[in-house]
Amino acid sequence: MNRLLADLRIVELSAFVAAPLGGMTMAQFGAEVIRIDPIGGGIDFNRWPVTQDGASLYWAGMNKGKRSVALALDKPEGRELAQAIATAPGPKDNERGGGIVLTNLPPLPGLDYASLKAKRGDVILLRLIGNRDGSAAVDYTVNAASGFPMVTGRTSSEGGAPVNNVVPAWDIAAGLYLATSLLAAERHRAHTGEGQEVVAALADVMLTAVGHLGYIGDVAINGHARPAIGNDLYGSFGRDFATSDARRVMIIALTPRQWRSLGRATGLADKLALIGQMMEVDLDTETGRYEARDAIAALLARWCAGKTLAEIAAAFSGSGVLWGPYQDFVELVHNDPRCSPANPLFAEVEQPGIGRYPMPGLPLDFSASPREPTRPAPRLGEHTDQVLSEVLGLPAREIARLHEAGITAGPERR
Amino acid sequence: MNRLLADLRIVELSAFVAAPLGGMTMAQFGAEVIRIDPIGGGIDFNRWPVTQDGASLYWAGMNKGKRSVALALDKPEGRELAQAIATAPGPKDNERGGGIVLTNLPPLPGLDYASLKAKRGDVILLRLIGNRDGSAAVDYTVNAASGFPMVTGRTSSEGGAPVNNVVPAWDIAAGLYLATSLLAAERHRAHTGEGQEVVAALADVMLTAVGHLGYIGDVAINGHARPAIGNDLYGSFGRDFATSDARRVMIIALTPRQWRSLGRATGLADKLALIGQMMEVDLDTETGRYEARDAIAALLARWCAGKTLAEIAAAFSGSGVLWGPYQDFVELVHNDPRCSPANPLFAEVEQPGIGRYPMPGLPLDFSASPREPTRPAPRLGEHTDQVLSEVLGLPAREIARLHEAGITAGPERR
Helix, strand or coil, X not given: CCCCCCCCEEEXXXXXCHHHHHHHHHXXXXXXXXXXXXXXXXXXXXXXXXXXXXXXXXHHHHCCCCEEEXXXXXCHHHHHHHHHHHCCCCCCCCHHHCXXXXXXXXXXXXXXHHHHHHHCCCCEEEEEECCCCCCCCCHHHHHHHHCHHHHCCCECCCCCCCCCCCCCHHHHHHHHHHHHHHHHHHHHHHHHCXXXXXXXXXXXXXXXXXXXXXXXXXXXXXXXXXXXXCCCCCCXXXXXXXXXXCCEEXXXXXXXXHHHHHHHHHCCHHHHHHHHHHHCCCCCCHHXXXXXXXXXXXXXXXXXXXXXXXXXXXXXXXXXXXXXXCCCHHHHHHHCHHHCCCCCCEEEEXXXXXXXXXXXXXXXXXXXXXXXXXXXXXXXXXXXXXXXXXXXXXXXXXXXXXXXXXXXXXXXXX | CCCCCXXXXXXXXXXXXXXXXXXXXXXXXXXXXXXXXXXXXXXXXXXXXXXXXXXXXHHHXXXXXXXXXXXXXXXXXXXXXXXXXXXXXXXXXXXXXXXEEEECCCCCCCCCHHHHHHHCCCCEEEEEXXXXXXXXXXXXXXXXXXXXXXXXXXXXXXXXXXXXXXXXXXXXXXXHHHXXXXXXXXXXXXXXXXXXXXXXXXHHHHHHHHHHCCHHHHHHHHCCCCCCXXXXXXXXXXXXXXXXXXXEEEEEECCHHHHHHHHHHHCCHHHHHHHHXXXXXXXXXXXXXXXXXXXXXHHHHXXXXXXXHHXXXXXXXXXXXXXXXXXXXXXXXXXXXXXXXXXXXXXXXXXXXXEXXXXXXXXXXXXXXXXXCCCCCCCCCCCHHHXXXXXXXXXXXXXXXXXXXXXXXXXXXX
């Protein structure tokens, strides 16, 4: 966390990864982010991974540092409160800093752009949809259409079924595109007074990546798609290898410098040079290394198979070789110092209803705004009363009436 | 493209995906983005995919809409020019809009934060490094450490080797974190006059995602990592199925509504209900569907195997079922209307040295700043003379001298 955006308030009507990540990123920059959920929780409130008690580690992960307000969004009075919060003046008596709404849910009555704008002329609404035509799409379906699962985890000669990413790459990219766009739209509003509606389609986020990486051009210009090549790096040298102690390492030589370092550190430089002669390629070029990759890998596989991970690490230490070991989530959390409070990225945070564990903050350090401790996710409805009082200025009597009428709810224990 | 950031100039010293994507995103918002490369091109200038002539579709994809300046960065005079461009007043006579530098390369003398700040007090330098301790890391090595390859493309019972993402998810996320952070730092500078250095580590970007998704908590609190479950959705129902015409589809039921739609659209509601009884789970919960997923999949597999993709599409059309077909890159480019100029995201662009093909713009539409056509990538050095003249105000004689002295280079044909 830092304080760079402490004069902004963002209201989030969201679920799952993309919009929650966009909003949480703003919270990590110090913005006041109010996530409004239906009483009892939204459709992602129990998303896995969960604890033994069923508390969602995922929900906690995606909502750190936000305020949580629980409203009866199925009733007009609940939606009116949501609209009032979404269009209220900003925090710190900064009128301009409010009126920013981030959502990836279908618009509720009164919370569409026209209604919000009628209430506050300079409102900014950022909406993530599935497909541009309004039809549903999520990371899993968008990924299936992307072409990537057909070239993941297998080689063309093996054939076989597509392999899904486990990383929700499209949701993550969409959330960060929303964060960037929020700041661009807020900047425009600060300069001109003008709000706007910003609409992104998750399918389009995927398509930009396929295009930017050159894979659309590859088909359109070259007339073919890149092959499935397992874990190999496309167009240069990179592959994974087994060690003598049943670990695996990824070894890469993208640049001539990395290639020379690899020859030196393994003591295989002379033998690798023979491959160039044998295959009639220039191993100082990416294309040459890619064409000769099976021969290169044959030498490296034998070299790695004769060494433990620790021996390989020692051989490569300070050598300029680009490499890294594979590890699973348990090894990452238990053994990798980067994934611990030794890394300023992390803080041990007490998450109500779950316990104490290391939570990451923003993966960037700003010299003009020092890192502040990561804050836990709220309990659902934890800030309902506070927000009704501070943001809407409702008196205690009215807040009590709303609770009794079932229009609002306070913090839930779970 | 739009014009929201047309008063900003960003200077990029970069290669590969992350920083180029961050800079290109700014260019797609209308900023003037000047990528400075060594004469002859940087280490990513020939990155695959390439055309038959060796022109990089990847480089073109990552540098659309930028200006390209080629300088002898190995000589003091070349680096001085780079420093002068990086610290020059902004475009459109907007002093404040310049002095923003984005890099993922090791700092050259004169282009580190201290030197840039000495030249322009309010400079903003955004730097992506591999690991926080300065050691090298790229998407491939960071991904190997993330834990994701151990649960991708296989089940725990199968065991086997890790499976890499083909999508460079960490680079993409890092590029978009840089874009967000650039705007947050520029906003701070506009408010206070203060510049700053912003440093991100690619490994930290990966760690934030692992943490946000709940996988660190899963190990720390529950004491175990999520299992490898192939293409299944973790914690609810989702799996891929073969059709009678040798296609595959992903079918998902994350929410109770999607689950009921699936039963209705397949005509399997009654049989699916038996599974609830049989497995003693509540199929209206995510956990229930996850526990019973193999039984659910057995029914759906038979249903899909008896139908062509077209028949499945007809059955699911308008049904509320969340699903999508798999396709490879060729099918995506040739058959998917979303990946064509029928989608306003795309324009057919003539890329010098390569040809005409559909290029994506920004995956968001801004109501206050209409979409403008995507622009091609520059030729290497295409804007050297223009930038020396417009940004540095050098006279033609001096520009000619610099060329002759080998300090600068103009556009290269390839």
